[in-house]
Amino acid sequence: MWESQVARLTQKGYWLDLGLVPYTPAFAAQEQILQACMTGRFSPTIILQENWPVFTIGRSGSRANILTSAEELERRGIEVLEVNRGGDVTYHGPGQLIVSPLLYLGDVDLNANQYLHRLEDVLIELLARYDVQISKKADYPGVWLGEAKIGAVGIAVRHGYTFHGLSLNVNLDLTPFNLINPCGVSRMPVASLHQVLGRAVPMSEVKARLREILEHTFALRLQDVSWPEIQVALELVPLNSDGE
C-alpha cells in the first residue's frame, strides 16, 4: 500500500550520462532537452557530464577574474566560455562531476532560491556517505570543507524549468584554480573528494550514490537514457562539435 502511494507521488525521469565531453555541445544538448521539457515533449532529466578543461564565466562574472594570458590558456589547453548560469568564474575539467537537473519547480514545490539550496543539501548528503562532513556558508553559495570549496551550485530558470545545477570536485586536478579567482574570490581555496580521502574515488560509485539521493530528494524514478535515444525520440538534428 505504502509503496503504491509512493509510486503515485513519484515522477518518471531520465538519467542522461554524457561522460567526458566538451562544454559547448553538451550545453547545446541541455538546451534542446530543456526546450522539449518546457513544451511537454520530454520528462524531467538529470544530465551528468565531465568536461574537457574549460573556464566558464557566469552572468555575474568577469574576465578580469581569469588571471593568466590567452597564450598560457592555449598552452594548457583550457578553453574560456561565457555561459548563462548564475555566478562568476569557475573551472571544469576531467574528474569533476557536473549535474544539471532539468526539473519544473512547480513539480518539486520549490522556488528558485529554495531549489538552489536543496542542491547544496544533495551534495552534503552525498559526501556524508563518504563520511566527509561539509557545510553551507551564509552568503557564499556552494558547499565547503572548512574554508575550501568542494562543490558549487549555479542555476538558471526559464518558465519555471531549471537548468545548469551543481558540480562536485571528485578526482579533479585543482591546479587550474590557481589561474582564476574562483567565483570572483581572490585565492579562494578549493578541495576535491580525492584530496580529502587520499584516494581516487570511482566516478561510477559517486554517480550511483548521487542517483539515489536525487531520486528521493525530487521524488523521481530515473531511467537510463542515451543522447542518441533522445535525439531519435525528439527527432533532433545531430549537433556538430561546436554545438550547432
Add this chain to the structure above:
Amino acid sequence: MRYDIVVPPTADGSLAVTIASWIKEVGSPVIKGEDLVEAITEKITLYVTAPADGKLVEILVPVGEKVKVDDVIGFVEGV
C-alpha cells in the same frame, strides 16, 4: 492591448534580482514565451519571458537595477 512584463514567481518573494540584460530592444517584435530579460542573483539566472505576441514598447527597469517577484519591468503591446 498592453501586457505587463512581470518578474516570475519562481524567485523567492524576498529575493532581489538584478536586471542583467534586456535581450530585446524597445520596438522589437516578440513572441509569447520568448526570453526578454535575464535577471540574476549571485547564483541564479532567471529568464523573464514575453507575456504575449506583439512588440516590446516600454522598458521600465534598466540594466543594473534590482527588482522583486511580481514587479512590472516593462510592457508588450499585443498584436
